[in-house]
Amino acid sequence: MNGSAAVRQEEHMETIDIVIIGGGPAGLAAAVAAKKNGAGSILILERDSELGGILNQCIHNGFGLHTFHEELTGPEYADRFIRQVLDLGIPYKLDTMVLDITKDRVVTAMNRTDGLFQVRAGAVILAMGCRERPRGALNIPGFRPAGIYSAGTAQRLVNIEGYMPGREVVILGSGDIGLIMARRMTLEGADVKVVAEIMPYSGGLKRNIVQCLDDFGIPLKLSHTVVNIEGRERVSAVTIAAVDEHMKPIPGTEERYRCDTLLLSTGLIPENELSRGMGIHLSSVTKGPEVNDMLETNIPGVFACGNVLHVHDLVDFVSEEAERAGACAAAYVKGSVPPAEGPDIPLIAEGGVRYTVPCTVNTGRMDDLLTVRFRVGAVYKKAFVSVYLNDERILHRQKKIMAPGEMEQVILQKKQLLAVPDLKTITVKIESE
Amino acid sequence: MEKRNLTCIGCPMGCQITVEFDGDNISRVTGNSCAVGDKYARKEVTHPERTVTSTVVVTGGDRERLSVKTKGNIPKDLIFDCMREINRTSVSAPVRIGDVVIHDVCGTGVDVVATRNVGKAG
Numbered sequence: 001m002n003g004s005a006a007v008r009q010e011e012h013m014e015t016i017d018i019v020i021i022g023g024g025p026a027g028l029a030a031a032v033a034a035k036k037n038g039a040g041s042i043l044i045l046e047r048d049s050e051l052g053g054i055l056n057q058c059i060h061n062g063f064g065l066h067t068f069h070e071e072l073t074g075p076e077y078a079d080r081f082i083r084q085v086l087d088l089g090i091p092y093k094l095d096t097m098v099l100d101i102t103k104d105r106v107v108t109a110m111n112r113t114d115g116l117f118q119v120r121a122g123a124v125i126l127a128m129g130c131r132e133r134p135r136g137a138l139n140i141p142g143f144r145p146a147g148i149y150s151a152g153t154a155q156r157l158v159n160i161e162g163y164m165p166g167r168e169v170v171i172l173g174s175g176d177i178g179l180i181m182a183r184r185m186t187l188e189g190a191d192v193k194v195v196a197e198i199m200p201y202s203g204g205l206k207r208n209i210v211q212c213l214d215d216f217g218i219p220l221k222l223s224h225t226v227v228n229i230e231g232r233e234r235v236s237a238v239t240i241a242a243v244d245e246h247m248k249p250i251p252g253t254e255e256r257y258r259c260d261t262l263l264l265s266t267g268l269i270p271e272n273e274l275s276r277g278m279g280i281h282l283s284s285v286t287k288g289p290e291v292n293d294m295l296e297t298n299i300p301g302v303f304a305c306g307n308v309l310h311v312h313d314l315v316d317f318v319s320e321e322a323e324r325a326g327a328c329a330a331a332y333v334k335g336s337v338p339p340a341e342g343p344d345i346p347l348i349a350e351g352g353v354r355y356t357v358p359c360t361v362n363t364g365r366m367d368d369l370l371t372v373r374f375r376v377g378a379v380y381k382k383a384f385v386s387v388y389l390n391d392e393r394i395l396h397r398q399k400k401i402m403a404p405g406e407m408e409q410v411i412l413q414k415k416q417l418l419a420v421p422d423l424k425t426i427t428v429k430i431e432s433e
Numbered sequence: 434m435e436k437r438n439l440t441c442i443g444c445p446m447g448c449q450i451t452v453e454f455d456g457d458n459i460s461r462v463t464g465n466s467c468a469v470g471d472k473y474a475r476k477e478v479t480h481p482e483r484t485v486t487s488t489v490v491v492t493g494g495d496r497e498r499l500s501v502k503t504k505g506n507i508p509k510d511l512i513f514d515c516m517r518e519i520n521r522t523s524v525s526a527p528v529r530i531g532d533v534v535i536h537d538v539c540g541t542g543v544d545v546v547a548t549r550n551v552g553k554a555g
Binding site for chain 1: 441445447466484488496497500502509516548549550
């Protein structure tokens, strides 16, 4: 493209108040909140052929207990938000892939109807979700036979396409999707032989361990991993072994399972290629953007919410977080964000707390109450969640149990922060007493 | 007298509960740390129930499969009977969320209903 063509295209570029990247639970809730908070034009860009994101393939129930006080399936939960988007007349484009976002918020995308197109956004909300950790990242030896799927791929095949990926199944990883698929495959007639988990605890919810494994007599082997996969064309057997405290397989503990399928449920990674491309600072812990109390990234006017920000266990919290991002983006484009006072104060995660979202707070800008979400790095029983303003402890709350698989939160009060002269740091940590 | 070990699903603690019982007669619940666990264990031993979710074939629709659920809980020992009935069922598009797909599945008095919308093909 030469210089003059670039200028011509710039002149014709459509300007939209808020462009939302992704039409899953985060994007939908952000769009609804942005509209209700007075944003003018909004556009949702979704790469799949329907709105709703991953919820469409999560046909099991248990969604929405916090938001709607009833148990919904994934598609039903998505529908509640899709209907709001339609009722509010919020425009969206399906089958649309976003290729690039610039620092000054020019979004380049393409689809079959519009071809390649660009829009200038007053604000951008990143809501791209996450993806599963692939086999390549796990270093499992063996050939590359058919029959190895991520749990989410198997879920899509069974629930959307109506295909069974296999009949005799071993599952590596006890994340919730793996547990859910153990039950789903069993209900459809498969023989799920074992779920192996390398950690000494499961990353899945207790309810799923009971209702997806115990109900069907499927063994869960903690501190075990896959050490060999047999089969050249198709998986024919999988060997698992116990691991020591350094996660190294212990010789002599191998057990071989004949099977045609191996499902991997070994973690989710926020999908931040676009964010990285535009120079957004990413957290090395969450792999998601570092955000302030408005869920705004280091690039002004670019917000993030949902699993692209940090991986959630409950969609209800995704919706809640996304509503905040939508409201803040609306305030940003209307110019109604309260002025910042002094520097942003860093939130420090210490002593068992792996990270916090947000990473910084500004006492001028923040609401009266601010929800800070975090995860712990190990299982803690009867430990305390503490919050320190500088060196003064202002919160010390005992929890029966905290586990890496369950997101935790504390609520900060603006008046408490304002009461501390020369506030430099806010520390969230786990204490034994 | 029978003895059964359960994991409570009331909260992330996952208390290991032991129930001693004779048929529907529960003599002792131990290992729970709160009332939720006691209630859960008693129900789980006497009449455990589950919601079943699955898919049915949909014809003439803009997709191949329709997701469905039992509208309420059904007895746990009927899960596989319920699945057999679900797998024998097919419906034709259009379908709306909440439409009844199977009446009174396995004589439980519970309907199987659609959990998504499916439009007509094309």
